[in-house]
Amino acid sequence: NAGVxxxxxxxxxxxxxxxxxxxxxxxNHEYMSWYRQDPGMGLRLIxxxxxxxxxxxGEVPNGYNVSRSTTEDxxxxxxxxxxxxxxxYFCASRGGFEQYFGPGTRLTVT
Amino acid sequence: xxxxxxxxxxxxxxxxxxxxxxxxYSDSASNYFPWYKQELGKGxxxxxxxxxNVGEKKDQRxxxxxxxxxxxxxxxxxxxxxxxSAVYFCAxxxxxxxxxxxxxxxxxxxxxx
Numbered sequence: 126n127a128g129v130x131x132x133x134x135x136x137x138x139x140x141x142x143x144x145x146x147x148x149x150x151x152x153n154h155e156y157m158s159w160y161r162q163d164p165g166m167g168l169r170l171i172x173x174x175x176x177x178x179x180x181x182x183g184e185v186p187n188g189y190n191v192s193r194s195t196t197e198d199x200x201x202x203x204x205x206x207x208x209x210x211x212x213x214y215f216c217a218s219r220g221g222f223e224q225y226f227g228p229g230t231r232l233t234v235t
Numbered sequence: 236x237x238x239x240x241x242x243x244x245x246x247x248x249x250x251x252x253x254x255x256x257x258x259x260y261s262d263s264a265s266n267y268f269p270w271y272k273q274e275l276g277k278g279x280x281x282x283x284x285x286x287x288n289v290g291e292k293k294d295q296r297x298x299x300x301x302x303x304x305x306x307x308x309x310x311x312x313x314x315x316x317x318x319x320s321a322v323y324f325c326a327x328x329x330x331x332x333x334x335x336x337x338x339x340x341x342x343x344x345x346x347x348x
Contacts, residue, residue: 129278156334158336160338165244165340165341166340167239167241167324167338167339167340167341168279168324168326168336168338169338170335170336170337173334173335175332175334181334183335184236184335184337215278215279217278219333222267222269222284222333223269223281223284224269224279224281224336226271226278226279226280227278228276228277228278229276229277229278
């Protein structure tokens with residue numbers, strides 16, 4: 126099993142550009158989530174999904190969109206990137222209690 | 236929402252010594268408390284967790300204690316080794332479905348050989 130995979134590993138955007146961060150899992154988990162990690166602030170939940178077609182907001186959802194069309198994939202969309210969205214983004218999936226995190230995407234917005 | 240505070244932000248110990256990291260939470264409804272280890276350039280990995288109906292849980296050199304009355308929980312690592320060096324995060328979750336997790340700000344543990 127590959128577990129949770131994320132692409133790309135690194136990305137540089139200009140202010141106002143859009144992009145999609147990809148996340149996939151092969152563990153057949155219903156629950157998936159997106160976090161951002163900023164220095165000194167731990168991880169903050171952006172959006173989560175409890176199954177295909179069901180998404181909800183987390184702690185810091187503004188500026189991000191998600192959708193869940195399949196169990197395996199949970200992409201995160203930035204419609205108009207801002208410098209405040211410079212961060213490391215982690216995707217996670219969960220079957221029982223344990224969350225499995227992907228390797229992260231480091232995003233820089235200039 | 237829930238607020239999780241974690242201390243210390245950095246911790247340096249000698250190999251073989253014990254390390255203790257402490258977290259407090261604000262929402263008395265929180266009932267699941269995982270701890271994660273994050274190595275450089277990687278995603279967090281669950282190392283131990285505890286539910287609110289248990290006061291202590293141990294797994295080899297790692298233990299977690301929970302005080303529901305005081306709303307704090309702690310991670311204890313005994314006989315530390317250089318490979319324990321990493322950033323550790325506590326988290327809290329609430330509700331029957333545990334859909335939302337709130338993380339502490341992290342502790343960078345350095346184990347000196």
